[in-house]
Amino acid sequence: MIFEKYKGRSILITGGLGFIGSNLAHRLSKIEDVDISIIDSLAEGQGGNLYNIESIKDRVKLNVADMSDSWVINHLVGGMDYIFNLAGSVSHIDSMKMPHNDLHFNCEAHLSLLEACRMFNPGAKIVFTSTRQVYGKPAYLPLDEHHRIQPTDINGINKHAAEMYHLLYERAYSLRTVVLRLTNTYGERQQLNHNRQGFISWFVRQAMEGETIELFGDGRQRRDLNYVDDVVDALLLAGLSEEAEGEIFNLGHPQHVSLAEIANELIALTGRGTVLGVPFPPERQLTDVGNCYCSSKKIEQLLGWQPKTDLKDGLKRTIEFYQQNREHYWSANENTVSESYTALSQIA
Numbered sequence: 173m174i175f176e177k178y179k180g181r182s183i184l185i186t187g188g189l190g191f192i193g194s195n196l197a198h199r200l201s202k203i204e205d206v207d208i209s210i211i212d213s214l215a216e217g218q219g220g221n222l223y224n225i226e227s228i229k230d231r232v233k234l235n236v237a238d239m240s241d242s243w244v245i246n247h248l249v250g251g252m253d254y255i256f257n258l259a260g261s262v263s264h265i266d267s268m269k270m271p272h273n274d275l276h277f278n279c280e281a282h283l284s285l286l287e288a289c290r291m292f293n294p295g296a297k298i299v300f301t302s303t304r305q306v307y308g309k310p311a312y313l314p315l316d317e318h319h320r321i322q323p324t325d326i327n328g329i330n331k332h333a334a335e336m337y338h339l340l341y342e343r344a345y346s347l348r349t350v351v352l353r354l355t356n357t358y359g360e361r362q363q364l365n366h367n368r369q370g371f372i373s374w375f376v377r378q379a380m381e382g383e384t385i386e387l388f389g390d391g392r393q394r395r396d397l398n399y400v401d402d403v404v405d406a407l408l409l410a411g412l413s414e415e416a417e418g419e420i421f422n423l424g425h426p427q428h429v430s431l432a433e434i435a436n437e438l439i440a441l442t443g444r445g446t447v448l449g450v451p452f453p454p455e456r457q458l459t460d461v462g463n464c465y466c467s468s469k470k471i472e473q474l475l476g477w478q479p480k481t482d483l484k485d486g487l488k489r490t491i492e493f494y495q496q497n498r499e500h501y502w503s504a505n506e507n508t509v510s511e512s513y514t515a516l517s518q519i520a
């Protein structure tokens with residue numbers, strides 16, 4: 173198996189207590205002798221949750237700290253072979269309400285990481301997760317990497333700036349960076365406390381609760397969704413590929429489904445919930461991109477990545493996970509941090 177190449181390597185996951193980062197940590201923990209470190213600030217309103225790594229906590233060195241703290245990040249990058257840079261704020265709506273916060277999470281923190289690598293570990297491979305939201309309203313579909321960039325929100329602008337930082341450091345300082353533009357991702361370990369990080373986790377919760385899933389507009393907007401395991405595959409492939417360095421890749425899915433179809437699938441799978449079409453709230457209308465899905469041709473050709481998970485199977489697995497772990501995702505997170513988790517104590 174190709175991912176055995178990570179054996180014996182040191183890996184830092186930024187944002188590793190969050191949804192995608194913790195799934196990556198779980199996958200890496202299955203490979204023998206991988207040294208896994210996480211930095212996560214457990215930022216309020218984001219998806220960080222200590223329970224996400226509860227079953228692998230003996231395999232992970234956890235540093236609860238903000239990546240923008242140069243003193244911390246300068247120490248942490250030393251000796252890392254790979255850095256999966258997943259820290260960030262995902263919420264488009266929050267970015268419009270609190271643009272300075274988004275600038276901090278999605279730009280400033282990444283400059284600190286890149287500066288740390290430039291000074292203390294220029295040989296590390298860095299995989300950065302961006303978003304297809306950078307394209308804005310599609311001029312054509314499916315979106316490919318040449319589509320014009322015209323974000324509809326602050327989050328998209330800041331994520332694009334961070335992409336450019338990563339690629340600039342590749343050109344200017346020969347850092348080994350690669351950018352993946354993710355589409356909506358779903359699966360285990362995603363926060364279900366609010367609906368500001370995208371619709372899918374909120375639909376899952378509402379269906380499981382037997383509530384009414386509200387579809388803005390007519391619910392006919394078509395999207396592609398990736399199951400988190402497939403995204404983890406893409407991250408790991410990008411990490412291993414020298415050809416990928418300096419490149420941007422879309423991660424799309426060939427199934428293009430409407431929001432109404434997704435809601436109805438969840439209702440069928442849970443046996444609960446209903447749907448109701450409602451007018452778009454003005455602040456949501458502003459950032460909505462309508463039909464939106466990506467072509468994965470480039471990553472398929474260069475890295476051999478294709479999503480393997482059919483939407484229905486992925487949703488089924490997601491629901492099963494939350495049925496078994498409901499109490500850890502249904503209310504405020506259990507993020508009481510013990511002293512031993514602080515970055516300073518680990519470094520000292």
Ligand SMILES: NC(=O)c1ccc[n+]([C@@H]2O[C@H](COP(=O)([O-])OP(=O)(O)OC[C@H]3O[C@@H](n4cnc5c(N)ncnc54)[C@H](O)[C@@H]3O)[C@@H](O)[C@H]2O)c1
Pocket residue numbers: 186187188189190191192193211212213214215216218219220221237238239240257258259260261262276277281301302303304353354355356357358362363370
């Ligand atoms: N989930 C999706 O559908 C999706 C779609 C497109 C792109 N992405 C990108 O993937 C990445 C991971 O997303 P996710 O869904 O796992 O989000 P998440 O909110 O679950 O996880 C992000 C984590 O980053 C941490 N974090 C934020 N700023 C930090 C900082 N300065 N220092 C340390 N930790 C910090 C948060 O505490 C959180 O635990 C993000 O960069 C996001 O933009 C996600």
